[in-house]
Amino acid sequence: MTSLGQRWLIFAAVLALPVLVIVVPIGAFLVLSFARTENHQIVYDWNLANYAGFFGNWVYLGTFLGTLWLCFEVVVASLLVGYPLAWFIWRQRGARRYLLLQMAALPLFMSYIVKLYTLRAMLGLNGIVNQILVGIGILAAPSQVFLYNQRAVLITMVVIYLPYVVLPIFLTLERIPRSLLQASVDLGAGGWDTFRRVILPLSLPGTIAGAIFTFVLALGDFITPQMVGGTTGFTIGRVIWSQFGLAFNWPFGAAMAVVLMLVALLLIVAAGYAASRRRV
Amino acid sequence: MLKSRAERVVETAAFVLAAAIFVVLYAPVVVSAVFSVFETRAGRILWDTFTVRYYGTLWSNESVIDALSNTAVVALCAVLLAAVLAVGLALYAQWPGAVGRAPLTLIIYMPFLLPPIVTGLSLLVGSANAGLERGLLTVIVGHTIFVLAVAYRLVLTRLQALPPSMIEASFDCGASRWATLRYVLLPHLASAIATGALLALTLSFDETLISSFVAGDRMTLPLRLWAMMRVGFTPEINALVTLVLLVSIALALVAARLLKPAGEHEED
Numbered sequence: 001m002t003s004l005g006q007r008w009l010i011f012a013a014v015l016a017l018p019v020l021v022i023v024v025p026i027g028a029f030l031v032l033s034f035a036r037t038e039n040h041q042i043v044y045d046w047n048l049a050n051y052a053g054f055f056g057n058w059v060y061l062g063t064f065l066g067t068l069w070l071c072f073e074v075v076v077a078s079l080l081v082g083y084p085l086a087w088f089i090w091r092q093r094g095a096r097r098y099l100l101l102q103m104a105a106l107p108l109f110m111s112y113i114v115k116l117y118t119l120r121a122m123l124g125l126n127g128i129v130n131q132i133l134v135g136i137g138i139l140a141a142p143s144q145v146f147l148y149n150q151r152a153v154l155i156t157m158v159v160i161y162l163p164y165v166v167l168p169i170f171l172t173l174e175r176i177p178r179s180l181l182q183a184s185v186d187l188g189a190g191g192w193d194t195f196r197r198v199i200l201p202l203s204l205p206g207t208i209a210g211a212i213f214t215f216v217l218a219l220g221d222f223i224t225p226q227m228v229g230g231t232t233g234f235t236i237g238r239v240i241w242s243q244f245g246l247a248f249n250w251p252f253g254a255a256m257a258v259v260l261m262l263v264a265l266l267l268i269v270a271a272g273y274a275a276s277r278r279r280v
Numbered sequence: 281m282l283k284s285r286a287e288r289v290v291e292t293a294a295f296v297l298a299a300a301i302f303v304v305l306y307a308p309v310v311v312s313a314v315f316s317v318f319e320t321r322a323g324r325i326l327w328d329t330f331t332v333r334y335y336g337t338l339w340s341n342e343s344v345i346d347a348l349s350n351t352a353v354v355a356l357c358a359v360l361l362a363a364v365l366a367v368g369l370a371l372y373a374q375w376p377g378a379v380g381r382a383p384l385t386l387i388i389y390m391p392f393l394l395p396p397i398v399t400g401l402s403l404l405v406g407s408a409n410a411g412l413e414r415g416l417l418t419v420i421v422g423h424t425i426f427v428l429a430v431a432y433r434l435v436l437t438r439l440q441a442l443p444p445s446m447i448e449a450s451f452d453c454g455a456s457r458w459a460t461l462r463y464v465l466l467p468h469l470a471s472a473i474a475t476g477a478l479l480a481l482t483l484s485f486d487e488t489l490i491s492s493f494v495a496g497d498r499m500t501l502p503l504r505l506w507a508m509m510r511v512g513f514t515p516e517i518n519a520l521v522t523l524v525l526l527v528s529i530a531l532a533l534v535a536a537r538l539l540k541p542a543g544e545h546e547e548d
Contacts (some may be wrong), residue, residue, distance in 0.1 A: 002377050011379050014372045017365070018387050022425050026390070029398070032405050088294040100298075102536055107305045109482045109532035113502045114521045117306035117509050121315070126324075128311065191287045193387055205381025220395025223488060227509065237397055244404065244493065251433065261398045263505050268393050 007037035016203045033255040042250060050255030060239065060256065067235040068263075070150065072216040074157045075165075075211045081158065083207065087199075089166075090173040091148060116227050119156045123228065125146045148230025156228050157218050164217060165210040172206030173199070205274045212271040216264045236260060287497065309525050316518035334519040344520060347504035354416060354500055355484040356409075358423035359477050365424070366431035366476060371461075374439050392429035400493030407494065414496030422490040427480035431473070436474035475538040480530045501508065 002010070033051075035044045046155040054060050089100045107115075122128045130142035146152055176199065184194040222237030229235070236256060243253025319329040338344060369388060370376055391399045400422065407418045442465070450460040455524040495503055500522065507518050 004379075007377050007379050007462060008371075010377075011384075014369065015380075015384060015387070016305065018369070018384075018425075018428075021403075021406075021421050022387050025402035028400075028409050029402040029405045081301060084294050085298050088298045091291070091294075103302060104305075105536075106529060106532055109486070109528050110308060111486050111502065111505075111521075111524050111528055113486075113488050113505045113509070114312065114524055116309050117505065117517075118311045120509075122307060122311060123498070126320075128307075162301070162305070191284065191290070216395055220397040220489070222397055222504065223492070227506075240397060240401070241492075244401070250405070257398055257401050261394060264395050264526055266399070 010013040015186045015251035022136055029254055030258060032251050033258045035045040035251040037249055037251060040248065051251045051259075053064045053252060054256055054259065060236075063234055063239055064236045064256075064259070067219065067237070070154065071215045073154055073163065074218045075214050077154065077158045078162055078165040078214050079207065079211060082162050082210065083169055085162075086166045086173060086203075089170055104163055104166045104170075112160065115160055115221070116224060117158065119159060120147065120228050123152055123155065147228060148233070150229065150233045152228040152230070153225050153233040153235070154275065156224050157221065160224065161214045161217050164170075164213045165207075168206040168213070170206075176202050209271050212274070216267055219260060219264060309522070312518045312521040312525065316515055316522045319515065327530075334515045335523075337514055338519050338523075341516065343504060345500070347499045347501045350416060350498055351485060351501040354419050354423055355481055358427060358484050359480045361420070361424045362428045362431045362480050363473055365428055366435045367466075367473065369432055370436040370439050371465070373436060388432050389429045391425040396426075396487075396489035397493075400490040403490065413496050414494055415498045416495075418494040418496070419491050419498070419500060421434045422494050423484045423487055426487060426490055427483050430477035430479050430483065434476040434479075435469055435474045438469055441455045442468050471538065475535060478531060478535040478538065482528055482535065485528060485531070 001116065031044070032042070034046045034048070035042050036047060036049055037043070054064075083105065089104060092100055124130075125142050125144055125147070127146070129146055130139065133139040134142055146155070178204075180198055181194060185199045220237060222235065222241045225233045225235040225238050226241075229238070230264060237260075240253045240260070242254050243249045243256070247253075314325065316334055317330055317332055319326045319355065338342075369384065373381055373384060378384075396529070403418060403422050403425075407414065407421075412418060446464055446468075447460060450464045486502060487500075488506065491500050491503055492506075499507065504522070505517070506520065
């Protein structure tokens, strides 16, 4: 039998590489958030100036709160579109259900940057969206409101992250035993009552999980706002990214990313809690 | 069962909505394919300008070829490393004498769960502290830890499905640890490893956010596309984009086919 000491030794050996490439960098990044720059040199002196600069400056804090609000809008819009789609797929039978499910999942594997690129082409002044709206007479002339603003970021993120909402909702819908639905109908509940009192509550865990995935993904995304957001579609991700490029203030960027990470971690823990209660 | 009028209305509405969503989700493929073979002027497609020559001229574009080969190198290295790590870590997690399973799981899943901006930043800071030059090596590390969770999950699930009696039987028959690994465990895990590798390959092929932090001036394909996008739209980019989409869809379909026997689908 292996002694406890040996077992810890083996544990250390197994974990050495993952710790080196995962834990150590995250630690370095946390430490950096308490450093400062002086003449383009990073000085490690454990100060809270970066955090004070973030929470004390409305330009940054406002952008952060604005980003949280944008992510919330993305989640609400995704649920409004994604829930009915998941429900529709769930209502199908046999091979068709599986095919539609695959079709809903496949866009996850389509290149992210390519989706951005084509959505930008579609939303632009000469894009297909404007052409259709002008063609059917809703707009008199092509409009610029669909691109290079906050709304464009919202639309694009909903399209890109929609499958992350649809799949978890479908998975919880699929776990509802058929007998429960039959019981509901036998007891005299109509379609709407069955949905409101049986289907919706039982699919809530998947809905919450999907909502949180989407929120976290939207929160950390800095390329979408940059490509379709123009000057008004500024998000905290873009601000962080710029600290590592033009602004070259790594410690400040790290501090903002720590705040972002804490929000994400809080939500992931909540998602884990929702998922653990998924049992019917 | 007879359906009420209200139910039919709801079902029709859901059908229309679903159809519209699928049109939007798949529009990128159609739009880029159309733009790659027709010329456009002020947004109008000139239907009489059909040509596939941009699919040919693409291959003489050095920056594209360079990005493609970088992506291939990164994906292959990352997938290989992640597969080896995943098998090792999963075997350890299933070993009855293992300690510290919870922190192990947490560490493995962390890069996948955290926003990519945090993972990318950490690696950037970590490699800068270690004096490591940004380049393909740092991108490979980034992709490896990103796809590790997927490979680990698939291998561990398969491993848990193997009855412990199989391993005991192997030892009882006089097989060494190595022989048990080689002739019992690995064959049992082979298809899970293959599926994990394929999923990891699609993820690595597409990964942009982590790469953008650690790539330095070495470009992977998504980074090259991002740079090209800022300049504008050319039929050549559209040809490239169409190919990229078709490759990722093909990879995902193969992975889905491999995964299918594992998933159960109720028929009624």
